[in-house]
Amino acid sequence: MALRYGLILNHLTDDPDDYMGLVTDNETITTEQIVERMIGKGSTVTKAEALSVIEEFNYAIVDAVANGNNVNTELFKVYPSLSGVFANEQDAFDKNRHSIRLNLNAGKRLSEAISNIELRKVEVITPQPVIQRFSDLKTKTINESFSPGQIASLKGVLLKFDEEDDKQGVFFIAVDGTETRVSNLVKNKPSELLFFVPESLTAGTFQIEVRSIFKNYKSMRVGRLLIDLTPVS
Template sequence: MALRYGLAPNYLTDDPNDFMGVVTNNETVTVESIVEQMIGKGSTVTKAEALSVIEEFEYTVVEAVKNGNSVHTKLFKITPSVAGVFTDQSDGFDPSRHAIRLNLNAGSRLTKAISEIELRKVEISSPQPVLQQFVDLKNNVVNESFTPGQIASIRGSLLKFNSEDPKQGIFFIANDGTETRAENVVKNKPSELLFFVPESLTSGSFKIEVRVILHDSKKLRTGQFAYDLTSV
């Protein structure tokens, strides 16, 4: 298998002829499918045993992070950090102004795997929104977080949607699958959306999607931002 990618207009540079690579039509591998592959190779470990070990591993990693520790494995590195501006030496952590963030990076085995990925350039046959950049305009933070009730910007291509259609728009998706649509949109253009983040998104991390029905089409197209963003 190969990492399939196509080219889409890049609106983040000054050159109107620039394009950017967009990963497309690649499969998503779940824990279930990983375990199936493991036991399919003749492993003596049963599916239930493998899932149990993975659950214990994930639980222990979460506990380590909850205790404020960094976690380094050959697959990934997790390092906590504190974001926000402190007014002076005596200032303390204030959830309304500061946030705890988790910085995730590839470990040594994944870093090595990058050089072994086969690439295949393909034509993007089904146009869809491309989300290139998310900016929290209150804190001027890019691709990391958002502030509930404050204005934010998404830049990319094919972003314009029909705001009167509830199926279209900007959607924040929580880890439990709950979806919240941004209702107050200030700017609705193909290359940029300006909008107020819903005030109800007070905690957690979210996936960001833009859903549109393109001109001369009846099918709903979805573009998802590459990074999960945290509520500040």
């Protein structure tokens, strides 16, 4: 198998003719499929045993992170950080103004795997919104945080949607799956959306989606920015 990618117009540069690569239509491998690969290579470990060990490994990682530790394995590195503004040196963490973020980076073995990835260029046939950048216009941060009640910007491709359709639009998706739709839109263009972030989003971690039904299509198209965003005061 190869990593499939296509090219789409790049609206983040000043050159109207350049393109950017978009990874597309690649299979997602689940834990069970990983285990099937393990035992398929002739391992003496049974599927039940492998799943049990993986569950214990996951539990140990979660427990270590919950205790405030950094985690460094051959596959990945996890470390916590804080977001939000502290008023002065005497200020302290306040969950209404600050958030804990988890940062995840590839470990040594995953980083080495990059050089072995084969690429296959394909045509991007199915149109969908592509979010390339989220900007908090108050704090000037990019792909990091947002200010509730303030204006934010999404830049990308095919972002425009029908404002009269409640099923379309910009949605903030919480970790538990709760969805909050943006109701106050300032600009609705294919390459950029400007909107006021809902004031209710004062705590938690969110990802952002754009949902749209394109002309001559019946089904909903969805584009998500796969970066965790946190609120700041």
